[in-house]
Amino acid sequence: MDVYLSFDDGIQSGTKQVLETLKANSVKATFFLTGSFSNHYISQDETNFLCCLKDIYENHSIGNHSFSHANEFYSDYYHKGLKIDNSDLRRSVTDDFKLNKNWINTYLARIFGEKKINESTLLAANQVIQLGRLPGRNAWRINPAIFNSNQANFLISIDDVDTKQEADMLFQDGYQIFGWHEEWKMKFELSSDTRSFFKQNIETIVGEYNSPNWDLHSMENFKKDRLTEDYQDLIDRMMTKRNSEKLIILMHDRAFRTGYKKNNTNISPEISIKYFDNEREKLSKMINTLKQYNARFKTLDKFY
Template sequence: MRKKIYLTFDDGVQEGTDEVLKVLSKNDIKASFFLVGINCFHMYMYERDQFNNKFQLLINNHLICNHTFSHALEFYSSYYENGVLINNKRISAFRDLTFNTKFFQWLLFKMNHRKCQMDNWFFRPPGRNILNDSDKNNLAILLSEIYNSHPSYPIMGWDLEWNMTFELSTFIREEVRKNHESKARFNPLQIINHTNEVLNQNVNFDRIKEKHQDVLEKIFRCPKDKIIILLHDRAFRFHPQIDFSEELDSLINKLKFLGYEFETLDKYYGQK
């Protein structure tokens, strides 16, 4: 039996999605993209043509999945216990998840993609791996709500991660704290504006910190025949001196040469 690789990209649509899509297209493989509603809504509002092009490519060629609307605004521990705080109101993780589903249903309707079914689309909790026991404990409340109302909802973790730096998470948390402390009206879209500016000004933020050979070694050590790999679009975005997308291309090429097959998560359980 040939081993299967499931490339999963978190937090899009964002900077780096273009570069990732080009590599996947060049190698004629499909991947699964866990989309964050607030990132997509921001691009839809301010860069609509670019967003529409990327989103069309994702829908037509890959599997789109649910990564919540707010991504917990990077406050993971409190998010799963108390929800995300916006304008002095707590929104539970479950509500954040279901709102993201409704948002993308609306988006697909606006773009005339009515055939795309999202009732039981794949979900990944932000900042937590359901395959990790300690993370699973933190997810107890959310998992209970999902199992009670959507028992067939597929929740996906990952077997290994292409490790990267996370300077942006620290920046977002500080921005959120400033908003709460000033008691100013909180505008999450403004946070996304700031984070995009920070990424553009700091080209070394949120980059992969492993070479493709390191990831390859982790794959070889994984005893499973079906291996889910976590990646992030922005780690492969344009850099003026280094083409990080070449590392992704090299990993895919070596895995293909070694006989690995690439599939999307809807094939993980033998689903059609």
């Protein structure tokens, strides 16, 4: 069985822990990066952001997950485009993906030099196929022949509610659009907090809308957006599909963050260690359990 580990919404708190765990277990993954969340992380720890992006580029695969993540208003995003200010100016989904590609490539060029980065595509060092994932939707647009010339030339097309036009356009722009088969379940309180923020403050926002820069290590937030099930629950669901040749697992970087941030006086290390110092160990146990079932770990650009 081929297993494809995929992580959404990075680079953010938790990405470093995920990368360290993957390295310790000699496993590669696909990271679907989001510009707005990454931008928030830069304001907190630019050095760590650059180190994580360098690691992902050199050792894993990169996917485009939009710049805005729809500001968590998914239905409006797919029906009308992203509302970006109080004049009702909109940014299309495809333009949101282009903005994300350009934004990430700017930082890749800063790390590796402009001559090494092809600004027309979003690719890691050993990657030749562009990957995309729509925020908040399990949609697919894949042509196996793009991955392997020996494969049949046909389109795998699966839509989730309201994504047909946008998925088609991104596919035409050169992306292979991936959803997932299983998700490691977690809470999404910060998504609700973001929607509430916009609803409460929409009339007073000046200029372009930006999602709130939540401190994921604060006393208020460090328990939010955490896993709600053990790794074995995920494994058990996967084993019901063990006859499948390929399984894509969806996870989110921030679910694996530690609860304690150095010099944060609002939270004691004793509390964070008690509750959330072993999140990366859960990921490691999941990986090693799958290895016992002879799983082969691959990145999504090697799907065929």
